[in-house]
Amino acid sequence: MKTGLISSDTFQNHDTGPGHPEQIARVTVIIENLKKFNNKNILWKKPSIISDEIIKDVHDTKYINLIKNSIPTKGFSSLDGDTIISPGSKNATFDAAASIITAIDGVQNKEFKNAFCNVRPPGHHCNQNKAAGFCILNNIAIGAKYLLNKYKYKKVAIVDFDVHHGNGTQDIFYENENVLFISTHQYPYYPGSGAEYEKGKFNNILNIPLPAGTNSEEYLSAFEHALKKLKEFKPEFVLVSAGFDSHVRDPLAQFQLETEDFYTITKRILEASKNFCNGKVISILEGGYDLQALQDSTKRHVDALLEFN
Numbered sequence: 121m122k123t124g125l126i127s128s129d130t131f132q133n134h135d136t137g138p139g140h141p142e143q144i145a146r147v148t149v150i151i152e153n154l155k156k157f158n159n160k161n162i163l164w165k166k167p168s169i170i171s172d173e174i175i176k177d178v179h180d181t182k183y184i185n186l187i188k189n190s191i192p193t194k195g196f197s198s199l200d201g202d203t204i205i206s207p208g209s210k211n212a213t214f215d216a217a218a219s220i221i222t223a224i225d226g227v228q229n230k231e232f233k234n235a236f237c238n239v240r241p242p243g244h245h246c247n248q249n250k251a252a253g254f255c256i257l258n259n260i261a262i263g264a265k266y267l268l269n270k271y272k273y274k275k276v277a278i279v280d281f282d283v284h285h286g287n288g289t290q291d292i293f294y295e296n297e298n299v300l301f302i303s304t305h306q307y308p309y310y311p312g313s314g315a316e317y318e319k320g321k322f323n324n325i326l327n328i329p330l331p332a333g334t335n336s337e338e339y340l341s342a343f344e345h346a347l348k349k350l351k352e353f354k355p356e357f358v359l360v361s362a363g364f365d366s367h368v369r370d371p372l373a374q375f376q377l378e379t380e381d382f383y384t385i386t387k388r389i390l391e392a393s394k395n396f397c398n399g400k401v402i403s404i405l406e407g408g409y410d411l412q413a414l415q416d417s418t419k420r421h422v423d424a425l426l427e428f429n
Contacts (some may be wrong), residue, residue, distance in 0.1 A: 121230070121232055121233035122161045122162065122163040122231075122232040122233065123161060123162055123163070123232055123233065123234055123235060123236065123422065123425045123426050124162075124163050124165055124223055124226045124227070124231065124232035124234070124235030124236070125154065125162050125163065125164050125165065125235065125236055125238060125422070126165050126166070126167055126219040126220075126222050126223050126226075126235060126236070126237045126238065126239075127147065127151060127164070127166070127219070127237070127238040127239065128166050128167050128212075128215040128219065128239075129166075130208065130211040130212045130215045131144070131147045131212045131215065131216070131238075131239060131240045132144050132147065132148065132208075133206075133207070133208025133209075133211060133212055134205075134206065134208050134209045134212035134213070134240060134241060135196075135206040135207075135208060135209075136196075136204040136206070136254075137196050137204055137206075140204060141254075141371065141372060141409040142240065142241065142242070142254040142409070144240075145411055146240055146405075146408065146409070146411070146414060147238055147239070147240050147405075149411050149414060149415045150238050150405075150414065150415060150418045151238060153415045153416075153418070153419055154418075154419065154422060157419075159426065161426050162422070162426070163226075163231065163232050165222060165226065166222075167215045167216075167218035167219040167221070167222045168218055168221065168222050168225075169218060170214055170215075170217050170218035170221055170262075172184060174217075174221060174262065174265075174266055175214075175217060175257065175262060177262070177265040177266070177269055178248065178257075178258055178261045178262050178265050178292060179248055179249065179257060179258070179262075180248055180249040182249065183248065183249040183250070186199075187199070187210070187213065187251075187256060187257070188210060190205060191205055191206075191207065191209055191210045192205065192206060192207060193207060194207060199251035199256060200250070200251050200252050200253075202252070202253055202254055203241075203251045203252065203253070203254055203255065203256060205256070209241070209256070212240065212241065213241055213256045213257055214257070215239070216237075216239035216240065216241060216242075216243065216256075216257065216259050216404075217243075217257045217259050217262045219237040219238075219239045219259070219404065220237050220259050220260065220262060220263035220266075220359070220402065220404050221262070221263065221266055223235035223237050223263075223402045223404075224263055224266055224267060224270075224271070224402060227400055227402060228271060233399050233400075233428070234390075234399055234400070234401045234402060234425050234428065235402045235403070235425075236362070236402075236403050236404075236405075236418070236421065236422050236425060237259070237402065237403065237404040237405065238405055238418070239259065239404060239405050240405065241254055241255060241256050241257075242254055242255050242259070242363075242405065242406040242407060243255045243256075243257055243258045243259035243260055243261070243262075243288070243289075243361075243404070243406065244258065244260060244280060244282060244284075244286035244287075244288055244289045244361045244363075244406050245284070245286070245287055245288045245311060246258040246288040247287070247288040247291040247292060248291070248292060250288075252287075252288065252311065253284065253310065253311060254407075255288060258288050258289060258292060259404050260278055260280075260286075260289060260359050260361050260404055261278075261288070261289050261292045261293070263359050263402065263404070264276045264278060264293070264299050264359055267357050267359075268298055268299075273298075273356045273357050274298055274356065275298060275300070275353060275354060275355045275356045275357075275396075276298060276299050276300070276355060276356065276357050276358075276359065277299070277300040277301075277302065277350055277353055277355035277357070277358045277359070277393070278293070278299065278300065278301045278302065278358075278359045278360070278361060279302050279346060279350070279358065279359075279360050279361070279389055280301070280302065280303040280304070280305075280360075280361035280363070280406070281303075281304055281343075281360070281361070281362065281363060281366065281385055282303075282305065282361055282362070282363020282365060282366070282406040282407045283305060283306050283309075283363060283365040283366040283370070283372075283373040283375050283407065284305055284306070284309065284310055284311065284363065284365070284373070284407060285303055285305040285307070285309075285311060285313050285314030285327070285329075286301070286303050286305075286361055286406075287311045287312075287313040287314065289301055289303075289361065290303070290313065290314075290318065290320075290325055290327075293320070293324065293325075294320050294321060294325065295320070295321040295322075296322075296324065297321070297322035297324055299324060300324050300325075300326070300349065300350070300353045300355065301320070301324065301325050301326070302325075302326045302328070302346045302349055302350065303326070303327050303328065303361075304328045304330060304339070304342065304343060304346060304366075305327070305328075305329060305330065306329075306330060306331070306332055306334070306366075306373050306374060306375055307329030307330065307331070308329075309332070309373065314327045314329050315327060315329060316328075316329060326345070326346065326349045328342050328343075328345055328346060330342055330375070332373075332374035332375070333374055333375075333376060334366075334375050334376060334377075335376040335377075336376065336377055336378055336381050339366070339375065339377055339381065340381065340384060340385075343385060343388065347388055347389070347392040350389070350392045350393055351392055351393075351396075354396040355393055355396055355397055356396060356397050356400070357397050357400045357401075357402075358389065358393045358397055358400065358401045358402075359401075359402055359403070359404070360386075360389060360401065360402070360403035360404070361403075361404065361406045362403040362404060362405055362406060362418075362421060363405075363406035363407035363408060364382060364405075364407065364408030364413065364414050364417040364418060364421075365406075365407035365408050365409055367379070367382075367408070367410060367413040367414075367417055368413075369410040369412065369413040370407075370408065370409055370410050370413060371409055371410060372407070372409050379413065379416045379417050379420055380420060382417040382418075382420050382421045382424075383420035383421065383423055383424050386403075386420075386421050386424035386425065387424045387427075387428075389401065390424065390425070390428045394428075399428055401425070401428075403421065403425070405418070
C-alpha cells in the first residue's frame, strides 16, 4: 500500500512577514524535494473541508470565532507575540487541521497505509483557547479527538519529537485516559513546560526532557523510554508531531541530531507500534526552521513511512 502525502497550496498564503522563521518556504522545499524523486508509492492528496464541529471537540467556540475575526484584510496582525497572521492565514490554518482528518479517513478507508501531513501553521503549542509559538489550531489534537469520536478508538498515542515541548497537546489531553502523549524535548527551554513530574491524571503523559547539546546517541538512548511506554500502552492508532528542529543545523534550538536520526526515530515508532495498530501511523509537520535540514530530514522521515508499507 501507499503512503499518503497531504498538503495544500493555501499554506503558501500564510505570510508571517520578512525574517519570521515559520516561513512559506518550509512547506514548498519539502514538496519540491519529494516530487523530485517521483515515487509511485506516494499518493498526493489535498485536504477536504473541515467542519467547525470537528474543531470544537478540541477548541472553544469563542476561540474559533476569535481566529476567524482576527484575520486582517491586508498587512499583518498577531494572535500572540510569535504568531503572526495575514489575509491568507485563515485558509491555511483550517486546511492544516483538515489535513490530518483527510489523512485519518484515507488510512481508515485503506486508501493508503500511513501518511505525512506537510502543513503550516504548526499546532502543538496551541491549547483549547490560545494561540502560541506559531501555532493557531492544535492539528494533532484535532486528529486524536476525531479518532476517538468518529472511529471509536479507545487508545490513541501521540509521539512528539519536536525539540520544543508540545505544551498545548499536553494541556488538552492531561486528563484523558484514552490518549497517551509522549514528548522528547530540550529542557529547560521554550515553552517552559515538560518536566518529568508532569504525568497526566492517568499517568498518560510521558515527558522526556533532555539538555541542550544532546547528540544522536544520547537522544536515541533516551527515546527507548518512549518506545517502552508506547508498547505498554498498546495504541490502536499512532499520531506523530514531527518537528525537525532538533537537527544540529536548526537555528531555534541546541540539539545535535543528524538527518539520518529522523529515519531511525520514525522506523522505531513504526516497529514499536506495529503489533497494536498494524502500521496505522500518521505524522504532521510541526517545527524545523533550517530549510536544508528540513528538506533532508522530512525525506528520510517519509522514506521510513514508505518502507513500512
